[in-house]
Every structure is written in C-alpha cells, then in structure tokens.
Amino acid sequence: MLADLSLTDLGWDDRFAESLPADTLPARVLRVDRGAALVHTADGVTHVRLSAQLRRAGAQDPVALPCAGDWVALHPLPDGGHAADAVLPRRTAVVRGGVARLTPGGLSGDGQGQVLAANVDVVLVAEPARHADDPADLGRIERLVALAWESGAVPVVVLTKADLLPTGLGDLLDDVTAAVPGAEVHAVAALDGQGLDAVGRHLGPGRTAVVLGPSGAGKSTLVNALAGTPVMATQQVRAADGRGRHTTVHRELVVLPGRGLVIDTPGLRRVGLYEMSDGVERVFADVEDLARQCRFTDCGHGTEPGCAVLAAVDSGALPGRRLESWRLLQREAAWMAARTDARVRSEQTKAWRSETRLRRRTGNSRP
Ligand SMILES: Nc1nc2c(ncn2[C@@H]2O[C@H](COP(=O)(O)OP(=O)(O)OP(=O)(O)O)[C@@H](O)[C@H]2O)c(=O)[nH]1
C-alpha cells in the first residue's frame, strides 16, 4: 500500500530537516497504537517503540505524544529495531479539547487536549448533506471549522452524500457557506464521483489532508474516491438507521497515489474546543463585525439598546441559531482557556502555535 515512497513524497523538506536532531533518522507517523507507532522511513514502513522520555512527556500532556502526520526522530535499538525519541516541531496540529459538559454549576469536564492530526495543509470537514432523517448539522460544521482554522491549516467543508437529496441541495449550500465565512464549501457524491474534482484541487504531491466528521459521514468513502482505489475499509452495509457504526478505528495516514497524503479519522462523537486564539472569531467573522457596530463596546447582545447583532437577527440577516452557536463556542473557548492557562503547555504546542500566528500575520496560509 505504501511502497516506494521517498521522504519528499511523504512531505519532508529542508525546514523539517533543520529540526532533526543529530544522529537520528526521520520518519512520518502513519498510525499510533498504545506505546508504539507505525511509521514510514526513507526505507519503508516499520513499527517503532516510543522512547521512555516520549512516553513520560505524553503522560504529563497527551499533546506531546506523536500522532498521525507527525515527523519523529528515530534512534536504533540494540535489537535492530528503532525507537522514536522526539516529535519534530509541528507546522500545524488539529487538537481537540476534552469534552466540556454543561452542568448546573457551569461547564465542566477534562481540560486535556488530544492531537487528531499533525502537519496537515488542509482539513476536510465532512458533514452529510443528509444523515438518517436529519439535515446537515450547521453547528457541528462551525465547531469543526473553528478547530480547523485553529490548527493553522485551511478548512474545506465537504457536504457528503449529496445524492441522498433527490430534489437537490436547495438552500443548503448557501446556508453552509454563510456559516463558515472564508472557507470553501463543496457538495460531493463520492459513490458517483460528483464534486470530487473541487476537493481534489486541495490535494497534491507532498501535501497532507485530514478528514474530520461524524461516524457514517462517508469519510472513508471520500478517501477511497480521492485515491481512486480502495485504501480504507468502509461501512459495507448501511446501518439500519443510516447512522455510523465507527468502521474506522484508528487515525491513519494513507497515500493517495500521485496526489499526496490524507489522514482518515474515526467518527468524532463530541469534539471539545482546545486552546482557541482566533478559530471561533474566524468562523463568526460576520457576527464579530456586527458586534463592533453595537452602540456599547461591551454589548452583551441581550437587552442593550443599539445592538447591531440583535438587529440583524430581527431583520433575518443573521439566523438566531448562529448567534446561539457563537455564544456556545465562545463560552466553551473561554472555559478551556481558563483550564489550560494553569496547565504547563508542551513545547510542541507552543512551537506550532507561534508558527501559525506568524503565518497568519504574513498572510501565508500555506506552510
Ligand atoms: N448514497 C451515498 N452513500 C454514501 C456516500 N458516501 C458514503 N456513503 C455510504 O455511507 C456509509 C458510511 O460511509 P463510510 O465511508 O464508511 O463513513 P465514515 O465516515 O468513514 O464512517 P466511520 O469510519 O464510522 O467514521 C457507507 O454505507 C457508504 O457506502 C455517498 O456519496 N452517497
């Protein structure tokens, strides 16, 4: 499946080479199983252990552990195998927070992060145009796109299973586009091949994409269609209720012959936000613009006179749903920030975040 790939095919370049410690070998992580990783080196695919140092760092903060898409530095072991010593600084990282739950006392939950994918150029947010009897979930798209912007990669929304809407997409494409200002939205019917070209334009040799979305969204089907050949197992028989059954169990980096790499992920049930600097602001750029026009700079968009946000809701220009979604994600981001400030952040996270911010400032979204 992964035969004859050079490091360059895998996304290696001079900048990664500069960060490689002396006397180590680079390898790209395809998949992580507890305590070990499947990696691709210049010589092919092999299993490696994680060094004690790396496991200790991961025990303190799971964000320090390697994940699919990471570059790691290997050193040889006496038994002929290799161990991964270090994760090279990430250029981008999709990190989910622990799940925050709304309880009578406010938000509670676990403040630790988990890296879903590293060093990706594009995040494909897969949402079914129709999921069982439910229409596409705009709130879920907003949440995942916020996570995607925060990663430093470019989000692209893919409305899957477009063929399941026999009368066409109607207003759906417009509604989704309005929910993610600045991001592209494409409708795809992967089984018929429709809409794949527009998504494929974001891929290419040496580039890496990750597909995020709920179970049953058609992520693996999309990956196979983009690959032009089955590289991932998909749900063979539709579950009775049409929802997902978690066919993909690992996050895994796979090769799309001639068009780069993609990380397929298991369906995400609930995704908490992790550290948010501008992810939420970007997704709600239109609402933030309105908020700047409110009469009071500290307007809570509740009962204040001269509130431009509520005026937009009243006029129908801004869906009330979107205002609620903005409030929810802001609250969650603030709660997570309070949790993570107290936590010692790993050097890894700092490196990728400062690089992301730098790229944003220089306007270069492509690493
Ligand atoms: N009609 C239709 N069905 C699709 C399409 N894409 C995927 N499916 C079906 O949807 C079901 C789920 O697809 P998968 O690709 O396994 O979904 P997944 O998102 O990878 O699911 P997990 O691995 O559980 O996260 C399968 O029965 C697919 O055949 C599509 O474009 N149209």
Ligand SMILES: [Zn+2]
């Ligand atoms: Zn206001």
